[in-house]
Amino acid sequence: MTATTVHPPEPLEPATLSLAREATARATRHLLDRQDEQGWWKGDLETNVTMDAEDLMLRQFLSIQDPATLEAAARHLRSEQREDGTWATFHGGPPELSATIEAYVGLRLAGDRPDAPHMAAASAWVRERGGIAGSRVFTRIWLALFGWWKWEDLPELPPEIIYLPKWLPLNIYDFGCWARQTIVPLTVVSAKRPVRPAPFPLDELHIDPRRPNPRRPARLASWDGAFQRLDRALHAYHKVAVRPLRRAALRSCARWIVERQENDGCWGGIQPPAVYSLIALHLLGYDLDHPVMRAGLASLDRFAVWREDGSRMVEACQSPVWDTCLATIALADAGLAPDHPALVKAADWMLDEQVTRPGDWSVRRPGLPSGGWAFEFHNDNYPDTDDTAEVILALRRVRHPDPERVEAAVRRGTRWTLGMQSSDGAWGAFDVDNTSRLPNRLPFCDFGEVIDPPSADVTAHVVEMLAHEGRAQDPATRRGVAWLLAEQEADGSWFGRWGTNYVYGTGSVVPALVAAGVPGSHPAIRRAVRWLESVQNEDGGWGEDQRSYPDRQWAGRGASTASQTAWALLALLAAGERESKAVERGVTWLAETQEDDGSWDEPYFTGTGFPWDFSINYHLYRQVFPVTALGRYVNGEPAVARPRRS
Known part of the structure; x- marks a missing residue:
C-alpha cells in the first residue's frame, strides 16, 4: 500500500479578523462607488440652520428671493425644529438661542404665521431666554439690516482697521483667516448701517423692543472692561470719523475683498464670508449685474444641497480635497492596489489642486514659496497645513505613472509646510504664530474662535507626514x-x-x-x-x-x-x-x-x-x-x- 501524507488542517481565521475582512470589502466597494468621475470624493458638510436662515435673509436684503428656494429652505428649517419649538447647533445638542431666532425669521420669510403652533412655541422659548437682546452679535447684525435691532446697540468695528500695520495689535492679520474674511466686509456694513424695510415686525421675539438688555459694565481693570470702553470710544468715533479717511478706508476694504474673490466667485471657499462680502460690495455701489456680484451670487448656489424630499440645505463649506485625500488613504490602507485606477485618478485630481501662488499666509512668511493644498474646490488664498500633510500622505500611497510629477509636488508641499511652523515648534492650520488673544476679547467677536493657534491634531498630521x-x-x-x-x-x-x-x-x-x-x-x-x-x-x-x-x-x-x-x-x-x-x-x-x-x-x-x-x-x-x-x-x-x- 502507498503511504498517504496527511497535512494538518489550515488554522481557522479568528472570528474578529474574518468579520473585519468582510466589512472592509463591503465598505471599500461603497467608497469606490462614491468617487466622482473627475477623481474626487465629497460628502455633505452639515452644520446648522443659521446657514439656511442667513441665506434667506441675504436674498431678502438683495431682493432676489424666489419661491422655489424659499419653500425648499423652509422645508429644511421645519425638519430641524425640535418638539419644544427650538433649534440646536448639532444633533442631540441643547437648544440654542441665536439659531432659534434666525430659523424663526427664516420661516417668517417663508410665510409661516407667528401664531402657528410651531412658531408660537419658538417665540415663547426665545422670550423666556431673554429675547433678541440675548443673542449673539451676528444674529443682531442680521436683524439690524431690517430694522429689527438698532445699529447703535451693536458693537462697533470701523473700516479703518484695514490700515492698522501688521505689527500693531488687532490688525486684520491678527485674526484667523475665516474671521479676517468675515470682519473686513462687516466693517463696511457697520459703517454704512443700512436698514431695508422689514417685511413684518418681530415684536414677539423681544421682551421689550424699546429697551435692549445692556451688558453690565465690567471692571475697568479687567480685559472685558477695557474692551467695553474701547467699544464706547469706537461708537463715538463713528459720529466724528473724518469723512475723507472713512471713504478711503471703505475703498481699501472693497479692494481687499475683491482681490480675495476666488476664480469660482466665492471667498475662501466658505459661505459666511461670501454672504457678507456681497452685502458690503452692494452697499459700496456694486450692482447685482456687476461681474463680481454675479460670480459671487452664482457661487452661493453651489453651497446648496437639494434633497429628494424637496428640501434645500446650505453647506457652510465644501470639503473635496480633504475628503479625497482621506478616501485615498482609506482605500490604500484597506488593500486596494497602489496603481488602482481610482487611486491614480484621485492622485491626478489632487495634483491639479496644489496651490502655486501666494496667499494671505505670505504676510507672515513673505519669502516662502507656495505649495500647499486647500480644503475646498477653490481657495487659493488660504491653503492649510492640515490638508497639505494628508494630501502628501495620500500621494505616497499611490503608484502614479508619472512619479516625477508626484515628487515635485510633494517637495513643494513639504517645503511650504516646514516654512509654516510656528515659533513654539507646532503648526496652526492656516497661518504662522496666529496666537494673539486680543481679537477674542472684542465685543464684536462673539461668534466663535477668531484666531488660529497651533493645535495638537494639525501638528500631529504634519509630524506624521514629515516622518513618512x-x-x-x-x-x-x-x-x-x-x-x-x-x-x-x-x-x-x-x-x-x-x-x-x-x-x-x-x-x-x-x-x-x-x-x-x-x-x-x-x-x-x-x-x-x-x-x-x-x-x-x-x-x-x-x-x-x-x-x-x-x-x-x-x-x-x-x-x-x-x-x-x-x-x-x-x-x-x-x-x-x-x-x-x-x-x-x-x-x-x-x-x-x-x-x-x-x-x-x-x-x-x-x-x-x-x-x-x-x-x-x-x-x-x-x-x-x-x-x-x-x-x-x-x-x-x-x-x-x-x-x-x-
Missing part, C-alpha cells in the same frame, strides 16, 4: 514631537481642535508619535492607551459629545459613532494593541453596525469648525475613517512610499 518623508530626525520634526508630548492632558488624551474632541486629538497624535519613532512603550503612549480603554463604551465603540469643549466631564463620553470608534482604533493599533480586547471589541462594533450597502449611519456631529460654537457633521467621515481603521487592523500599518533620494 524620511524627516523623523529633522530638528523641525523633533520640535513638533516635543510640543505634542508637552501638550498631553493629565489623563493621557490630547485636545482635538478640528475634530470632536479628545478622541480625535488622541487618534491623531498617537499614530504621529509612533511614526516619528516614539516607541509604543513610551509613558505618553501608555497613558493614551489607558485613557482610550477607560472611555470605551459598553457596546464596544467610542463616542464623544460636542459638550466636551465647554465641559471637561464630557471628554470621551457620548454615543458610539463610526468615525470616533475608528479614531480610537487608529491610536490603539499604532500603539501595538492589535491583540487587545479593546481593539477586538471596537472592530466588532464597526462590523456589526455596518449597513448592508457597506456604509455606516452617523447622525452625530464629530467635526469641529469652532470648538462648541460651530459643529460639523462630515458625511464622509463615517466612511473613510472606519475603512482606514479596519484596513490597518486587517493589513497592518500602511505601506507608504518613501521619497526617492537623488
